[in-house]
Amino acid sequence: MAESDNIVVETAEKIFADLADPQTINNDKKGSWQAPLWQALSEAGLPLSWVPDDLGGSGASLADGFALLNAAGRFAVAVPLAETMLAGWLLAQAKIASPEGEMTVLPASPKDRITLDADGALSGRARGVPFAKAAKHFAVLAHGKDGISIALVEASRGRIDSGLNLGYDHSDTVTLDKVQPVAVKPAKGFDQTTLMLMGGVARSLQIAGALEAMLDISVRYSNERVAFEKKISKFQAVQHNLARLAGESAAALAAATSAADAIANAKSFDDEVYLEAASAKIRCAEAAEKGGAIAHQVHGAIGFTSEHILHRFSLRALAWRDDFGSESHWAVELGKLVANRGADELWPLVASR
Amino acid sequence: MTAALRFDPIRLPEKCEQLRKEVRAFLAEEIAAGTFDPHKPNREDTDAPEFSRRVGAKGWLGMTWPKKYGGQERSFLERYVVTEEMRVANAPTRRFFVADRQSGPVLIKYAPEHIKMDILPRICRGEICFAIGMSEPNSGSDLFAAKTRATKTDGGYLINGTKIWTSSAHIADYMIAIFRTSQPTKENRRHGLTQFLVKMKQPGIRVNPIGQITGQYEFNEVVFTDFFVPDDHVLGEVDGAWKQATSELAYERSGPERFLETYYVLTELVRAVGPNPDTRSAEGIGRLVAQLHTMRRMSVSVAGMLQAGKEPVVEASIVKDIGTVWEQQLPHRVRDLAAFVEETATNRETLERQLDFAIKTAPKLTIQGGTTEVLRGIIARGLGLR
Numbered sequence: 156m157a158e159s160d161n162i163v164v165e166t167a168e169k170i171f172a173d174l175a176d177p178q179t180i181n182n183d184k185k186g187s188w189q190a191p192l193w194q195a196l197s198e199a200g201l202p203l204s205w206v207p208d209d210l211g212g213s214g215a216s217l218a219d220g221f222a223l224l225n226a227a228g229r230f231a232v233a234v235p236l237a238e239t240m241l242a243g244w245l246l247a248q249a250k251i252a253s254p255e256g257e258m259t260v261l262p263a264s265p266k267d268r269i270t271l272d273a274d275g276a277l278s279g280r281a282r283g284v285p286f287a288k289a290a291k292h293f294a295v296l297a298h299g300k301d302g303i304s305i306a307l308v309e310a311s312r313g314r315i316d317s318g319l320n321l322g323y324d325h326s327d328t329v330t331l332d333k334v335q336p337v338a339v340k341p342a343k344g345f346d347q348t349t350l351m352l353m354g355g356v357a358r359s360l361q362i363a364g365a366l367e368a369m370l371d372i373s374v375r376y377s378n379e380r381v382a383f384e385k386k387i388s389k390f391q392a393v394q395h396n397l398a399r400l401a402g403e404s405a406a407a408l409a410a411a412t413s414a415a416d417a418i419a420n421a422k423s424f425d426d427e428v429y430l431e432a433a434s435a436k437i438r439c440a441e442a443a444e445k446g447g448a449i450a451h452q453v454h455g456a457i458g459f460t461s462e463h464i465l466h467r468f469s470l471r472a473l474a475w476r477d478d479f480g481s482e483s484h485w486a487v488e489l490g491k492l493v494a495n496r497g498a499d500e501l502w503p504l505v506a507s508r
Numbered sequence: 509m510t511a512a513l514r515f516d517p518i519r520l521p522e523k524c525e526q527l528r529k530e531v532r533a534f535l536a537e538e539i540a541a542g543t544f545d546p547h548k549p550n551r552e553d554t555d556a557p558e559f560s561r562r563v564g565a566k567g568w569l570g571m572t573w574p575k576k577y578g579g580q581e582r583s584f585l586e587r588y589v590v591t592e593e594m595r596v597a598n599a600p601t602r603r604f605f606v607a608d609r610q611s612g613p614v615l616i617k618y619a620p621e622h623i624k625m626d627i628l629p630r631i632c633r634g635e636i637c638f639a640i641g642m643s644e645p646n647s648g649s650d651l652f653a654a655k656t657r658a659t660k661t662d663g664g665y666l667i668n669g670t671k672i673w674t675s676s677a678h679i680a681d682y683m684i685a686i687f688r689t690s691q692p693t694k695e696n697r698r699h700g701l702t703q704f705l706v707k708m709k710q711p712g713i714r715v716n717p718i719g720q721i722t723g724q725y726e727f728n729e730v731v732f733t734d735f736f737v738p739d740d741h742v743l744g745e746v747d748g749a750w751k752q753a754t755s756e757l758a759y760e761r762s763g764p765e766r767f768l769e770t771y772y773v774l775t776e777l778v779r780a781v782g783p784n785p786d787t788r789s790a791e792g793i794g795r796l797v798a799q800l801h802t803m804r805r806m807s808v809s810v811a812g813m814l815q816a817g818k819e820p821v822v823e824a825s826i827v828k829d830i831g832t833v834w835e836q837q838l839p840h841r842v843r844d845l846a847a848f849v850e851e852t853a854t855n856r857e858t859l860e861r862q863l864d865f866a867i868k869t870a871p872k873l874t875i876q877g878g879t880t881e882v883l884r885g886i887i888a889r890g891l892g893l894r
Contacts, residue, residue: 367513370891374891374893377893378892378893388893389893393893394884394888394893394894395884395885395888397888397891398829398883398885398887398888398891399829399884401513401822401826401887401890401891402887404513405515405806405823405830406802406803406806406830408513408515409515409517409805409806409809410798410801410802410805412515412516412517413517413802413805413809415517416517417517420519430797430801431801433794433798434797434798434801434802435802437794437795437798437799438798438799438801438802441795441799482795483791485798486790486791486794486795486798487787487790487791487794489793489794489797489798490785490790490791490792490793490794490795490797491785491794493794493797494781494784494785494789494790494793497778497779498775498776499779501774501775501778501797502596502771502775505800505804506528506592506593506596506804508519
């Protein structure tokens with residue numbers, strides 16, 4: 156997806172180029188870029204891409220939305236675009252209309268659990284919730300005695316203990332204590348794993364985008380920087396490092412876009428989709444580590460400064476590993492699935508698409 | 509963006525799944541009949557002429573080639589399915605694999621019509637085996653240092669010199685080789701090599717087996733002494749072999765054989781671990797499966813781009829780089845996890861025997877068909893660094 160091939164992505168890339176230029180943002184210590192960026196994205200209907208028209212969204216396809224997230228990764232966009240998209244998508248699973256403004260989803264980890272009691276009130280704690288502090292509403296997946304429900308909650312009704320992720324974006328702990336939602340509906344057939352896989356694929360696409368950008372700026376830098384009287388791009392050791400970065404970037408892109416394509420065309424979240432989504436999160440997280448390290452190595456000391464834009468990509472890619480289940484979590488779960496299916500069912504699973 | 513790498517999420521079309529069932533059924537029959545044991549990748553009889561003919565009879569050799577040459581005019585994606593199923597089953601493909609993957613396509617592109625009509629149908633029937641004559645004692649990755657001479661004589665060329673590390677030369681009926689027809693020029697050191705079709709098993713060719721660290725004899729030294737090759741066996745432009753080599757690499761470098769060579773140890777580990785793995789085993793298996801899945805999606809993507817008429821040379825090199833490094837590390841990672849397998853696991857001995865062989869095989873995987881270093885050079889060029 157190096158080139159935009161749909162109108163949603165084209166629109167988004169234009170907005171990102173105008174209002175989310177990494178260098179401009181990096182120089183702006185006050186965060187005054189945030190409001191105009193969010194406003195432009197909202198006016199273009201992008202945060203509610205995955206919400207059907209009749210529920211207040213712009214009704215884009217899953218595929219277009221995924222491509223948009225990949226583009227957002229290429230700019231290391233640091234407003235709750237992915238989070239609002241996921242929240243809108245989650246609410247739409249229960250036919251709950253999306254409100255205007257920033258949203259995020261809870262829980263954001265497979266380990267946390269929100270419960271719905273008999274009075275229709277929500278309780279529980281969700282850690283590592285991205286952009287909870289910036290959100291006006293939460294889309295909540297809750298466990299009740301009749302199964303899974305999905306709820307819309309005003310953010311002001313929860314307690315927020317703020318924190319920051321590796322990329323200095325908000326990653327907060329949200330505690331709900333018998334909170335009455337704005338709306339709550341049962342979601343038959345839906346489960347927390349599905350939400351985690353969907354969130355994981357969103358993060359995978361963002362990581363893949365960030366790696367594309369890291370490859371791009373690293374190649375460019377190596378063609379400019381002179382050491383030992385030649386461009387460092389002419390040193391074989393540097394070339395081979397960048398070739399490996401290209402490989403990691405390619406692996407992340409392939410894994411993430413494949414998983415997105417699988418979800419966009421799937422009838423249900425079956426074992427094949429599980430393999431795709433879990434693999435994407437695992438492999439993209441590995442690529443974030445390996446690829447990011449090479450990007451920094453190529454840049455030397457300048458890439459370690461807050462003035463340089465590299466960290467906007469490298470640290471976010473590392474931070475995104477943690478959301479919606481880390482690679483360790485998904486590796487264990489995928490390993491259990493594979494072991495449970497048995498040795499002779501491994502290849503049929505891998506070769507299913 | 510300086511580097512627009514593309515890996516479109518290509519899906520295998522419906523007709524591939526029917527084909528896959530047919531291939532699996534065929535292989536199951538062959539295994540049941542005792543043709544080969546899928547659990548023994550280290551067997552001696554990797555050359556299986558009768559099996560080769562039966563694969564040919566199924567229409568699975570030269571699948572993508574024109575019908576007039578015995579082909580089926582099917583897609584690269586269908587060929588992909590056949591290749592990966594054979595590989596995963598550890599089927600004895602040695603006799604036909606090289607001819608099907610690269611010798612046939614070279615002949616289709618550069619051989620005169622009467623040679624195509626003679627040889628290609630025999631490849632499709634699984635009757636003949638090909639070798640590739642590239643490396644020489646002083647010319648490995650540096651292909652253009654090749655010295656084996658082809659000297660013009662009446663009606664053809666006389667060949668003198670030595671090829672080495674030539675897989676299957678001892679059983680091959682033909683070799684496609686590069687020989688030096690002129691000296692390189694100052695402007696172009698790649699100039700002066702010509703691609704030839706060589707009929708093996710004739711006087712003037714001596715094949716000396718070379719033992720490998722795995723205990724097998726797969727590659728050879730091939731010595732040519734005043735060996736005559738007729739004019740119509742020249743493939744393509746005299747002195748211009750370098751122009752012909754690059755575009756074929758995408759086919760050669762991105763297939764499932766570039767990451768599945770040691771796959772069998774992963775299957776056997778899953779069997780040994782059983783249905784309820786501990787956390788460490790589950791985590792290890794999960795990571796390996798995620799990496800495998802990603803490799804395959806990349807490889808299928810390149811196959812799809814080839815089918816669409818694109819030339820994804822850089823993407824193909826990336827697949828081979830990542831794929832071969834992965835299949836090289838796989839037996840070691842499986843060994844890490846196998847250390848915790850219960851003593852009572854029924855396939856423990858099979859797993860240990862397989863690991864032994866896979867670990868010995870591993871070093872060659874990042875050397876054969878283009879070393880890691882050469883591949884990274886190609887990727888770097890694609891990134892605009894060279």
